[in-house]
Amino acid sequence: MPPPGVSAPPGAVLFVCAYNSVRSPMAAAVFRQYFGHRSYVGSAGVRKGEFDPFTAAVMDELGLDLTGHKPITVEELEDLEGLNFDLIVTLSPEAHHRALELTRTLAVDVEYWPTQDPGAFEDGSRAQRLDAYRSIRDQIVARIEERFGRGGFGS
Numbered sequence: 521m522p523p524p525g526v527s528a529p530p531g532a533v534l535f536v537c538a539y540n541s542v543r544s545p546m547a548a549a550v551f552r553q554y555f556g557h558r559s560y561v562g563s564a565g566v567r568k569g570e571f572d573p574f575t576a577a578v579m580d581e582l583g584l585d586l587t588g589h590k591p592i593t594v595e596e597l598e599d600l601e602g603l604n605f606d607l608i609v610t611l612s613p614e615a616h617h618r619a620l621e622l623t624r625t626l627a628v629d630v631e632y633w634p635t636q637d638p639g640a641f642e643d644g645s646r647a648q649r650l651d652a653y654r655s656i657r658d659q660i661v662a663r664i665e666e667r668f669g670r671g672g673f674g675s
Contacts, residue, residue, distance in 0.1 A: 529668045530606035530629075532560040536615040539569025540591040542653070543611040543635050546575060547660045549584040554664065554671030562605070564594045566618045572639060578653040582661075594618060603628070611635040611660075633663055 533551060537543040540563055548563035555561070569591040576586045597603070603622060607629045610616035616632045623630055638652040 527668060529555045529559045529671070532605045532607075533562075534597075534603070534605040534608045535561070535563045535611060536565065536594060536608060536619055537563075537611040537635070538566050538614055538637065539639075540565030540593070541569030541572040541589075542575045542637060542639050543656065543660065544615075545586055545589045545591075546579060546657050547609065547611065547664065549579055549586055550582075550661050550664050551668070553582075553584060555668065557671075562597060562601075564592050564597045566594060566612075566614050568593050568596075574638070574649060574653045578650060578657050581654075582657075594622065598622075607631065609633055612637065633660075635659060 529551070535544040535547040535551070544563035544565060548561045551559070551561045571589060571591065576589070579586045592600075594603075603626065605628055608619045608623065608631075610619045610630065610632050612635065616630070619630045635656060638649070638656045641649055641652040644652075
C-alpha cells in the first residue's frame with residue numbers, strides 16, 4: 521500500500537518527451553527500477569532523437585545503464601507494440617499535445633509534468649552541462665516518488 525497521498529503505479533506507463541533522448545528515457549529507467557516488477561514502462565519521443573551521452577552519464581551515477589537506449593518515436597512504438605498504456609506522462613509541451621491527439625479515442629489517462637530540456641544548455645563546460653542534466657534527473661526522480669512512491673526501494 522502506498523503512503524498517504526501517493527497513488528499506486530498503473531499497470532503500464534508511457535513517458536513521452538520531444539526526442540526520447542533525455543527526459544523520457546530518464547523517467548522510464550527510474551520508474552522501471554522502482555516498479556518494473558509490477559508495472560510495464562515505455563518511453564518515446566514526438567520526433568526521432570539521437571543517443572545522448574550526458575543522459576547515460578548522469579543515469580549511471582544512479583546505477584542505471586542507458587548506454588543501450590535507442591530513441592524511438594511514438595509512431596514507431598505504436599507500430600511495434602501499440603499504445604496499450606494506462607497512463608501517458610508527458611514531459612514537454614509538444615509531447616503533451618501529441619498525447620492528447622493520440623488519446624482522443626482511447627481510455628488512457630494523460631498527465632503533464634513540465635520538465636525543462638537540459639539538452640538546450642549547449643553552452644558551458646562539461647561539468648556545467650552535467651549539472652543541468654543532474655538537476656532534471658533529480659526533478660524527475662522526485663516527481664516519480666511523489667506520484668507513485670519508491671516501489672519498496674528505500675521506503
